[in-house]
Amino acid sequence: MAPPSATLIHSLGHNTLGKIDIAVQSVLLAIAFVAISLRLWSRRLQCISLKLNDLLIIVATFFMIGRYVVEIIMVVLCGMGLHSTEVTHVGGAEVFIRFNELTYAGDLLWITVIALIQLSILNYYVHSFGQRAITLLAYVIMGLCLALWVAAFFATAFFCTPLKRIWLVDTPGHCGDRKMLHTGVHTSEAILSFFVVVIPIPLIWGTPLSKTRKTVLICIQVLGLAIISIIAVRTKLEFDLNPKDPTYGSVRKSILSCIVPLLGIIVACLPTLEPAIQKIFRISALPSPVHTSIYDPNFARYLRTTVFAGRRLEEPEMPLVTVTQPFMAKMGHLAPGHIQVTSHWEIHSSRGSARFDRSPVRQA
Template sequence: MVGRYSVELALILLCGMGLHAAEVARIGGPEVFVQFDQLTYAGDILWVTIVALIQLSVLHYYLRRFPLRIIMWPGYITMGLCTALWTASSFATAFFCTPPKRIWFADVEGHCGNRKMLHLGSSVAEVILHSFILLLPLPVIRDMILSRARKVVLGCIYALGITIIVISAVRIEVEFDLDPEDPTYGSARKSLLSSIVPLLGIIAACLPILPPAIQIIFGTSVLSSTTDGISTSPVSSGYWKTTVLSRAQMDDPEIPLVTVTMPPMAKKLSELAHGQIKITSDWEIHSARNSARLERDSMRRG
């Protein structure tokens, strides 16, 4: 992201992006357009990389936060599609012309593809993946019982996601309106949109994991209210079991459990297993409010 913004600043300060091509040629000469094409080439490769990394980071969070079959399989498939699009877009952009330097030196022998069709295909695929990533956790989220504060945060995340999709769609239209005879002037609007989308994407990706930081900085636990929970639907019941037994989920459980007791032998085996919980015989779970106690015999033999 820093590299992308550095390219944008170089295009403005060194190549006159935002000014008409005639004025840029009068001030800097024809060699400015060579530098402009080189920086645009680097910026396009950085763009597809940034978008793919943000998508993969959001999907990785889904897989860690919701380890359910209804999320896991679509999540892995979407990660594969994002990686495939990243690879294809990177190679298509890097080798748009053969040889690549023909992009900024028109007199070099070779051939180039259709730039608008390349950007159209890549941008439309990105918008489709954005939409699918935004909708992926809905089957689980709709069955969760959340506090009002968390509902507000969730609404902000989805509002940012919808905004990203809308801006990405507008970016496609701006791409088609570019005048090839005046690239420095027409690229300004596209550059602005290209700078906003990854920034909003990073914010949206970070919001779900901010409650612990907010609690430490501001001394409030409003975003980790004990009123949060899981409903009793079939989907959520599977998540209940994952939340109880998975060590990765014990850091921020939706149901406020406090103790998991095991026989002495099972406890000793757990300590030998580097802190991982291994239940070998009886086990008991006590709720935070001491409202119920669940007992099961021989839940797992190991």
């Protein structure tokens, strides 16, 4: 008789749910890799060093890779997606010990990845938004996310006494209420994720954005709310899980479990991808009298110094026209190649020291 692992690998041919699980995770993980790559490229194009939010999302992606490996092992070697009767018949009872160990590791990784994504998004808000109230709110929610991660991680890690009773159910000891633990953790995650998503909404509706960019930002918020809905559905599946058939019932929850963090990584990267997208499609950023992205640090400074500070709304300095000299003129006079006139303009003579500033009369 073939070894149990090889036999379960051969069973993958008719394990439809298991193959769907691996396929969904593979596609979303590939998209997440693309989003992370574009994010890092955008930072390089902007000549901006990596910030804490970038490092957090990178670490979250590495942990997600670990969870992806765990899921593949559960499908290939533990028969997740097959009914427990078939798994027992083919691989024996010891397969469920490995299955419980991997489920335990997967739950800890899921909790950690979700916390890292939330902290990355909130830290991005702190660096990008200038409004004091939103910054303070982001810090408060960051504290709550850290507290929830610590509580959920240790409650899950030490759910049973002794610890090995989590995967060896016949070990003497006791465990807590698993459904109550998961319900509390998932409900708290959903509530905090909701606040993470809705923080930028007042700025989206209260700032003069173009219809295209406003539509993109609204789509990001809708995608974030969809993630929260998936968490709620995942909690419902936790209640419907049949303890006598864990390998078959867990696969649906596993699919939703991978969708939530992977979509979270993608959503966290979307606001930072504009420079890379412009570079790929050769789109030039058009000058505008107002900053058109609430995620632009310059726009945040503009809000701090005007709108939120209660000052008179002034026209920001911006290029109005660029006068380019002909090539022969450059060669003949060795003058600079172009003159850029802005709303705060000055003219410096290239042949003398004369300087003309905008006078108060012209300013009026």
